[in-house]
Amino acid sequence: MEDQVPLSERYLKTMGRRMTPQRRLVVDILSQAEGHLDATDIYERGRRQDARLSLATVYRTLNILKEAGVVRELHLDDEHHHYELDHQDKHSHLICLSCGRVIEVDSTAFAEAAETIGQLYDFRIASAHVELTGYCADCRRKQEMTD
Amino acid sequence: MEDQVPLSERYLKTMGRRMTPQRRLVVDILSQAEGHLDATDIYERGRRQDARLSLATVYRTLNILKEAGVVRELHLDDEHHHYELDHQDKHSHLICLSCGRVIEVDSTAFAEAAETIGQLYDFRIASAHVELTGYCADCRRKQEMTD
DNA sequence: ATGCAAATGCGAACTATTCTCAAATACATC
DNA sequence: GATGTATTTGAGAATAGTTCGCATTTGCAT
Ligand SMILES: [Mn+2]
Ligand SMILES: [Mn+2]
Ligand SMILES: [Zn+2]
Ligand SMILES: [Zn+2]
Numbered sequence: 225m226e227d228q229v230p231l232s233e234r235y236l237k238t239m240g241r242r243m244t245p246q247r248r249l250v251v252d253i254l255s256q257a258e259g260h261l262d263a264t265d266i267y268e269r270g271r272r273q274d275a276r277l278s279l280a281t282v283y284r285t286l287n288i289l290k291e292a293g294v295v296r297e298l299h300l301d302d303e304h305h306h307y308e309l310d311h312q313d314k315h316s317h318l319i320c321l322s323c324g325r326v327i328e329v330d331s332t333a334f335a336e337a338a339e340t341i342g343q344l345y346d347f348r349i350a351s352a353h354v355e356l357t358g359y360c361a362d363c364r365r366k367q368e369m370t371d
Numbered sequence: 372m373e374d375q376v377p378l379s380e381r382y383l384k385t386m387g388r389r390m391t392p393q394r395r396l397v398v399d400i401l402s403q404a405e406g407h408l409d410a411t412d413i414y415e416r417g418r419r420q421d422a423r424l425s426l427a428t429v430y431r432t433l434n435i436l437k438e439a440g441v442v443r444e445l446h447l448d449d450e451h452h453h454y455e456l457d458h459q460d461k462h463s464h465l466i467c468l469s470c471g472r473v474i475e476v477d478s479t480a481f482a483e484a485a486e487t488i489g490q491l492y493d494f495r496i497a498s499a500h501v502e503l504t505g506y507c508a509d510c511r512r513k514q515e516m517t518d
Numbered sequence: 519a520t521g522c523a524a525a526t527g528c529g530a531a532c533t534a535t536t537c538t539c540a541a542a543t544a545c546a547t548c
Numbered sequence: 549g550a551t552g553t554a555t556t557t558g559a560g561a562a563t564a565g566t567t568c569g570c571a572t573t574t575g576c577a578t
Contacts, residue, residue, distance in 0.1 A: 242544050242555065263534080278558045283535060291468050293505070299446045302434075302566080304534055318494050321438050329488055337480045338503055345474060347465050350505040356485055358440070358497040389524065389575050410565080425527045430566060449535080451565055 228255040228294075228309060235292040246270075246277055250285045251294070251309075260298055260306035260326070293350030300326055316354035322363035375402040375441075375456060382439040393417075393424060397432045398441070398456075407445055407453035407473070440497030447473055463501035469510035 232251045233243045253269050254261065261269075263282050270277040286307055289295035298306040300319055316331035331354055338352040359367070379398045380390045400416050401408065408416075410429050417424040433454055436442035445453040447466055463478035478501055485499040 240555095244544070244556065246557075276558070280536075280559080281557060284556085290504075297446075299444075302444075305449075316488075318488070318492060318496075320494075321497060327492060327494065329492060331484075331488075333484045333487075334481060334501070337478075337484065338501075341463075341465070341476055341478075341503065342505070345465060345476060346508040347467075347474065347503070348506045348511060349465075349503050350468060351503070353502045353504070354481070354485075355500045355502070356488065356494070356496050356498070357437075357500070358489070359495045361493040364495060387524095391525065391575070393526075423527070427528080427567075428526055431525080 228252075228311060231311070232289065232292070232294050235294050236288070239288075239292055241288060245274065246281050247285050247288075249274060249277065250282060251289070254295065254307065254309050257308070260300060260308050262304050262306050264304075266307070291350075296351050296353055298353070299355065300324075310351050314352075316356065318360070319355060319357045320360040320363055321357055322359055322367075325360055325362075327360070375399075375458060378458070379436065379439070379441050382441050383435070386435075386439055388435060388439075392421065393428050394432050394435075396421060396424065397429060398436070401442065401454060401456045404455070407447060407455050409451050409453050411451075413454070438497075443498050443500055445500070446502065447471075457498050461499075463503065465507070466502060466504045467507040467510055468504055469506055472507055472509075474507070 228251050229248055232247070236243055236247070249270050250266055253266050257265075263279065263286065266286075267277065267279045267282045270282065286295060286297070290297050290307075293310060295307050296310045298308065298317065300306050300317065301324055314331050314335040315328050316334060318327040318329060319325075320327075334354050335352055338349055341347075342349040375398050376395055379394070383390055383394070396417050397413055400413050404412075410426065410433065413433075414424065414426045414429045417429065433442060433444070437444050437454075440457060442454050443457045445455065445464065447453050447464065448471055461478050461482040462475050463481055465474040465476060466472075467474075481501050482499055485496055488494075489496040
């Protein structure tokens, strides 16, 4: 689960882009992260290793990695985006509209369906992203109590 | 395809919220729209029928309708959100990272998988949203020509 | 009809993200 | 290994989507 860096470098080269220490750092941080990081999280962690890293570079890097299909941009809430590496095992997100909790679920079935659709529409899928928004069991229970 | 209004009203009541002319108007605009509207689209169309409608109300209404599961918030690009009614036939979006084109595809299969997952995790799904980002056939062709 | 919590409008405020541009640097080529 | 150039970076200013504050209005339960 460590070295996503060489792989990412290949993706970048394919797009005619360069590998830089800053980009290496962002990929590295994402590959070591447990959860979903936002741009500021990445920026703060990055500064610990490179005190001159700028936030603009973080954003630029994330956008490039997104276009390369290396990174997924998540819309877990409306405040800002979160990011995760797109390689790891296929999973999707259940997002509770009430408490904001994010439950990760396996989505092998979704991934297969996506594959089929991609072929059907002659569309090269870089990233398949399923968001199921709704209400978790806890919140529904609380809801019922106030009725 | 017309009167989504009574249905929406029921959803609102369930959440202890009121039906207002402004909310009626937003639902009505969405139900008559062909494509995906952003907040400003809705605001401008709304002003034609109610010259005092405010943009803040449009945003507030969309957020409430989203929580009620009446409206889906789409992340078609990074500029702003787009919205569509969540009732109509199940479909998903292929979003080209190069040209921004949005292709609508049937996703009955996705919807069924979502249903199963919801039950498995005891999660009441309000909205299932599949975004497949990647590169459309046209853009891939253009890409190859510049290599 | 009455009362009150909820919703609206307006502008100001917030803040995530992008832009600008001079300085630094990756990397293809020699 | 040195050179040249297109790419990338950092810093801050600028942009723009979205939310907030508050006085006023209004839906709707009683
Ligand atoms: Mn995840
Ligand atoms: Mn659509
Ligand atoms: Zn919840
Ligand atoms: Zn395209």
